[in-house]
Amino acid sequence: MVNSRRMSLSDLLAQNRAWAAAQVARDPDYFARLTGGQHPRVLWIGCSDSRVPAEQVLGCGPGDLFVHRNVANIVAYNDINIAAVVQFATHNLGIEDVVVCGHYGCGGIRAACAHEAPTGYIGDWLAIAGWAQRAVDARLAAAGRVPEREAYLRLVVEENVRLQLTHLSHLSVVRDRWARTPGVPRLHGWVYDIGTGLVKAVEGSDT
Ligand SMILES: [Zn+2]
Missing domain, CATH: 1.20.5 (Single alpha-helices involved in coiled-coils or other helix-helix interfaces)
Structure with a gap:
């Protein structure tokens, strides 16, 4: 290679x-x-990280997945880009399963959790993932746990997937589709491990 x-x-x-x-x-x-x-099976919302190519990690090829990628796989309320992608995927292409896939070792999440917050557009963007960090911090404080840094970041990566699924569930394009066909699209939270090549479901993320 x-x-x-x-x-x-x-x-x-x-x-x-x-x-x-x-x-x-x-x-x-x-x-x-x-x-x-095209009749793609799934809408994949993933990170732009070059090490997480959706088709390759799922053993798929052209035509199999409808893909949207951005830094830290974020679903922002004011992002007409992702709203248009979700609308086209679920309303026009008839896709019934939407996956938000985060990944361990995510530089975006690492930056969002850094003591010195990133500046400029990237800082503005990653602030949307800040709620995931605060949720993890609150849970760890309640449990009296202090994990080592990498384990902590993995928890934030997983929580960010849950957070973005919540954002997805609030989008009008998703709610409109649910009103017409209850339960569809189904939303799924996955996380990819760069170190093993394996994808797994994020606990508590399936709707
Ligand atoms: Zn990433």
């Missing part, structure tokens, strides 16, 4: 040509079928 930091853009384009040729060699109608439309 080539170190992506050393790849030039012409390398990337050459890899694309090789990939497309290999797909056609395996299945001559592969791209022709994809031009006929």
Whole structure:
């Protein structure tokens, strides 16, 4: 595997040509079928982190997932980008399962929890995840627990998934769909472990 930091853009384009040729060699109608439309199984809302490519970690390919990614997999109320994605996925494509997938080792969550808060747009954005940190802090204080730093950050990553599912459940596009088809879309909270490649459900996150 080539170190992506050393790849030039012409390398990337050459890899694309090789990939497309290999797909056609395996299945001559592969791209022709994809031009006929899309019927993705799941809407994936994940982190922009380069180590968490939705299709690859789920063993999927083109056409399988409808994907929205941003820093720290946040569902913001005032983000018409994600609202439009959710609307198109659930109303137009008929997707019935929406996954918010966080990941351990998330730089966004680490920055949100840093003693010195990030500044600029990234600080504004990550402030939305601040409620997850406060919820974890309150729970740990009540239990008298002081986990080591990495364990603490994993708890915040998981809580951030629950928080963003709550935000998702408040979006009018989701509520409108629930009003028409109770229980659909189903919302799921997952977390990906960069160190093992495994995805698991976040406890208490399924609706
Ligand atoms: Zn991340």
